Amino acid sequence: MRTLPKPVTAARLAEETGVSVRSLYRDIDSLRAAGARIDGERGYGYRLIEDYALPPQTLDRLEIEALALGMAEVRAMGDPDLAAAAASVVAKVAATLPDDREQHLFHCVSKVYRPEARYAPAQHLGLIRQACWREEALTIHYTDERGSGTLRTILPLAIIHTERRLVVLAWCRLREAFRMFRIDRIVEARVEGGSFRPGRASLLRDYLEALESENATPATRSDA
Template sequence: MARADRLLRLLHAMRVLPAPVTAARLAEETGVSLRSIYRDIDSLRTAGAGIEGERGYGYRLVEDVALPPQTFDRIEIEALVLGLGEVRHMGDPALAEAAASVLAKVAATLPDRREQHLLHAVSQVRRFGTRYPATVDMAAIRSGCWREEAVTIRYADKDGATSVRTILPLSIVYLDDKMTVLAWCCLREAFRMFRADRIAGAEPAGTSFRPRRVTLLRSYLAELRRRG
């Protein structure tokens, strides 16, 4: 692993793990030796990162040189905590992990008083289950949108009949009670909305449709508006 990548990985671990975090825990998280952790912490301190603590006690990142200071006011902090809390309960493990990572990064850039506001925010999300249960890992579909690559899915209609479709994924939409994928269906040669809870499998089809995603999505949204 390149040294710069290793240092960034160490910074991320210190943002996310509960402080004070021991060198042994950091070594486990980043996959390097204890000796490397001690050396890398010294390097980060030399570069300007505010890291409190010492060997045998643990470390706490108090000022993150990799991120600029943030100037959120208190209501903005409440909105961040509430919004990211909702994402963590959507039912998509990748998004839940990303939401936790974003919150940790934001906390690392806040002044002490604002950080306390974030850690003890009034607004919270509590759900007794995932909001959008799905039968498939959305990673392949999300990647297809990002990369503008076709995806092959196994899809069950409302009667339970299953078919294999190749789609051009355009967007993932979170409605009140379900998650849907807006796409161009290559089988039907038309725009279609696929419910995520009816997708049993998804994998890359190996075909690019770049750079058409934005244009196709704009056309689909215009069609939905015309339908009223």
């Protein structure tokens, strides 16, 4: 109900949640009993007026503009997982705003116009993101700018969004040093099975400190 066009029919909600329509009706009654303000009825559709599961937000107009602009930029990146997450964030925030602020969120002054996605689809982006979260080593087949391929085992630390490409910051076990790998040059990737937890935060801090001391940027230093 937060994300779908309103009013949302029971059939559509049942399809989204994977339950029967009869179960969906019971769920609506349970949510109302728990404090959710849900407008609508059977045969017409439902609209979430007030979400009891989320605290009310007191955002001013400029904060709403910043939120809407930031989430629109994320949706324009070309990462379908982050795009869906951005839409969910907007819907959750909207559910906690007064009516006038909710309308401002959906009809904000600040807009993003990007005819093409900023980044080309990255085949292994989801796996790399999960490995960063879980602090898991990855084995990658990497192709450098000359077309030469190497097999590396890396400890992925962070994904950097530069102007036109995605880069993973990592500790490379082959080089025994910090390295940057362009994600579009990773031909294959698999979880190695070894965990370096806890370690990502300290390794990333050391890497960023090294970059700062060398006056380098993620866009200029890489393991090409």
